[in-house]
Amino acid sequence: MSAHSHDLRSHPHPDSPLTLKRSRTTDKLMPIQWFPGHMHKARLEIQAMLPKVDVVIEILDARIPYSSENPMLAELRGNKPCLKVLAKSDLADETMTATWQAHFEATAGVRAHAVTTEDVPTIRQLKLIAARMVPHREGKTMNAMIVGIPNVGKSTILNYLAGRKIAKTGNTPAITKQQQRVNIGDGITLLDTPGMLWPNVHNVNSGYRLALIGSIKETAIDYADIGFFGVRYMLTHYPERLRERYDLDSLPETELETIEAIGRKRGCLGKNNQVDIDRASRILVTELRSGGLGRLTLETPEIMEHEKARTAAEIAEKAEQATQKDAKRKKRFRDQQRAKRKSREMN
Template sequence: MSNTIQWFPGHMHKARKEIEEVLPKVDVIIEVLDARIPFSSENPLIKTFREKTNKPVVKVLNKRDLADPEMTQLWIEHLEQEQGVKALAITTENVNEVNKIMDLCRKLAPNREEMGKNIRTMIMGIPNVGKSTIINTLAGRTVAVTGNQPAVTRQQQRINLQNGIVLSDTPGILWPKVENPHSGFRLAATGAVKDTAMDYIDVAFFTIEYLIKAYPNLIKARYDLDEDEVPETEIELMEAIGRKRGCLKAGGRVDLHKASEILINELRNGTLGQITMERPEMITQELINVAIEAEQKAEQKAKKKEERRKRYLKNKR
């Protein structure tokens, strides 16, 4: 997998235009995030939409049952530091938790109810964060297609929840380019992008390097690793996991691809335990690094342009 994910199918470009047209008539945005990667599953496009229209937002950290509860609480506090933002963590297994989304929408748009009008909401989220399941739970019936593959929803629809709230569903849209390479790996690890857009081994190496530092006990317990046999490098650790799981090729060599698939699938389905792949303070540093790198690239580009200009002028003489 390259350092940045670029995955912007035609239907996502169309969805972006449709959202921009409808958004001025919306009272509250509902953004569904993956509780394991609250920053990386935020769509910068949605932030752009909000800045243009100054709309309040309910940030829903879905799949909280798969995430580290302590980290989830930290993220809720972090997200709510921004004005006009309310955040809550849910699992779609709990209907009462899902319905709390509507309570927050009412708090953010009290004037609509006072006027006896429906609160107009728009639900957004990147692919595979569970948006369609949330919609079906809120509606009390199947109105949105669900599936484990990203980008199941392809067109916009309006749903009257019959409780004073109208919900506009949107296709799951990724942004044109994921600038933070760490976010790209996290999106791949949690299944937000299709597996064809990633290299399992690269993603597994990134993932295990983080997990052995952040959740060493979970990794040791799951893969039956003794304290004295935990390797120091990610490749040695993946080989140890491969041997434990019998992922062997001819000659006793470890099949790293198979071992990587096991790790990624067990992360996704929660078998490894409750894991959060990023922390607020980590993201702050990563964004600083991305900004520095962008500045350096801009300087290099300007330098090359100036060199070309000088060569051109020299050749003209």
């Protein structure tokens, strides 16, 4: 959490939880924070149960494989085998999904597998893949833990693995609220966990990607902000998708011009024939989430390596600034103490 973090058990302040907006004073993108009490509880429970788990099954969104990872999980699981499941792969760019699979599997002890809820047999194969990752458990009961961020499809996958309805499903975040043990057959006991984001999304772009795919509650996002972010990426990586979907004669050069062009095409006009930016942005975000703009992936391994390096540098810079600020505070305190002692001596 930041230096001014609030109590983890309390409800988030309206301006702090994954609220995607710009600073009122600097116009800079603000760091994103989101750690409701049940997620803090889930982290502690996962940490306590991991020693008894043989393999971790992490459900990711194939459109944002890195941003839908939980870096806290990597820290907690250590060297424990991990099967990364790229869910909703029918909405993602097929070429990029293969690239991400190869990227993940370059790490020892990690396998990656793409699935879609339309292909139930492929989902059920996950049990066999997970079992092969822990050959020393052959013939014995295997304990697996399934984890994933909110709204990634974890509950749907769990139900298919079990062959019956075990978990609630829905198109909104935070459906699962507590752990449960499920016998999914083939000698596998699965521990289900609540969808969990991490305490502080230092990479602001990852926060925007999470908002774009719907992993953040509607009340905590600004559609215009995430719409601009989505358009910026589309203009660079999938420009023709925008032109074809919204029947644009030519592609505008800026995000604002693009949103306005979409708004005019879809009749999002208000007073004085001005485009309603919020309505136009909602249309873009809704159609991007549903696949209306085609199969797309919102990040690449190269992009993420660049962003990780930049974010690490920013974190280090903030830490240095905090250290310097603390040193100055301590110096002021010492100076004040010396001044008081000197004053007492003179009197």
